Amino acid sequence: MRIAKNKDISQLLYSCYPEKSRQPDSFVKEHVLIRILSGNMILHSISATYNFTSGDTVLLKRNQLVKMTRIPPANGKYESVSVYFDQGALKSFAAENNIHPQPIYTGSPVVLLTANTLYTSYASSLAAYQQGETNQGLTGLKVKEGLMLILHLDQAATALLFDFQEPEKTDLEEYMNTHFRFNTGTERLAYLTGRSLATFKRDFTKIFNTSPGKWLQQRRLKEAYHLIREKRMKASEVYLEVGFEDLSHFSFAFKNKFGQPPSLI
DNA sequence: GGACGCATGATCCGATCATT
DNA sequence: AATGATCGGATCATGCGTCC
Numbered sequence: 001m002r003i004a005k006n007k008d009i010s011q012l013l014y015s016c017y018p019e020k021s022r023q024p025d026s027f028v029k030e031h032v033l034i035r036i037l038s039g040n041m042i043l044h045s046i047s048a049t050y051n052f053t054s055g056d057t058v059l060l061k062r063n064q065l066v067k068m069t070r071i072p073p074a075n076g077k078y079e080s081v082s083v084y085f086d087q088g089a090l091k092s093f094a095a096e097n098n099i100h101p102q103p104i105y106t107g108s109p110v111v112l113l114t115a116n117t118l119y120t121s122y123a124s125s126l127a128a129y130q131q132g133e134t135n136q137g138l139t140g141l142k143v144k145e146g147l148m149l150i151l152h153l154d155q156a157a158t159a160l161l162f163d164f165q166e167p168e169k170t171d172l173e174e175y176m177n178t179h180f181r182f183n184t185g186t187e188r189l190a191y192l193t194g195r196s197l198a199t200f201k202r203d204f205t206k207i208f209n210t211s212p213g214k215w216l217q218q219r220r221l222k223e224a225y226h227l228i229r230e231k232r233m234k235a236s237e238v239y240l241e242v243g244f245e246d247l248s249h250f251s252f253a254f255k256n257k258f259g260q261p262p263s264l265i
Numbered sequence: 266g267g268a269c270g271c272a273t274g275a276t277c278c279g280a281t282c283a284t285t
Numbered sequence: 286a287a288t289g290a291t292c293g294g295a296t297c298a299t300g301c302g303t304c305c
Contacts (some may be wrong), residue, residue, distance in 0.1 A: 198289050244298085
């Protein structure tokens with residue numbers, strides 16, 4: 001059960017998962033600071049897999065695809081608080097504090113912030129918000145406070161936070177081959193590779209000689225076949241891994257392509 | 266847990282037109 | 286010529302239920 005205690009496009013979010021939860025692939029739309037209060041979070045990003053634990057404070061760069069698994073502690077719940085730094089808030093913060101827009105950020109899109117009691121008390125002040133009413137002014141202040149803290153304790157993150165560039169036209173072949181495991185729509189893929197939907201499709205056909213949807217399914221099934229055949233994984237372990245969301249559909253598609261259900265490979 | 270079938274809403278495809 | 290927007294029909298993914 002996900003509990004979001006904010007209206008509209010919340011900037012602050014309290015999350016609580018009583019059971020192990022493998023979220024369908026999520027798209028990090030805005031930079032987000034996540035503080036884990038209890039439990040563990042396994043995060044698969046394009047560059048690495050992380051296992052964050054209670055007390056970790058993490059900064060995720062926007063415009064990346066990730067897979068998240070939240071694991072509650074024994075006899076407990078997974079809990080975390082998140083602060084979203086949207087572009088508008090960042091731009092006005094930059095203007096107020098005389099921070100110049102940064103060049104294109106090339107560092108890691110996942111940053112573990114330093115362990116510091118200031119983050120700890122900040123996080124507990126956020127957690128308190130799950131109880132009460134939210135208020136636009138207070139929320140705004142909390143967002144600014146978070147930014148101030150990061151600038152104070154993790155200066156290097158400035159380059160990540162204040163890079164306002166939109167995705168550039170990237171190498172489509174490389175991008176697809178590294179991102180096909182993330183289940184996300186073509187429109188988003190187009191955006192992330194710096195293209196309109198129409199140009200994305202055209203470029204795609206030029207490179208892969210097939211349509212995005214067909215290619216993605218074939219590529220995912222191929223990967224699934226590999227994992228099942230070589231690593232002896234089960235269908236239930238594989239389908240989310242390779243970008244399917246539904247086991248029954250995965251089995252169907254698999255059998256359709258290979259003639260045999262996953263269990264018989 | 267795993268496989269399969271089915272209904273239905275979501276998404277994709279490819280053609281076409283508009284814009285630069 | 287390259288790019289972007291839009292559309293209806295086609296296809297697909299998903300969420301169920303059922304069975305083993």
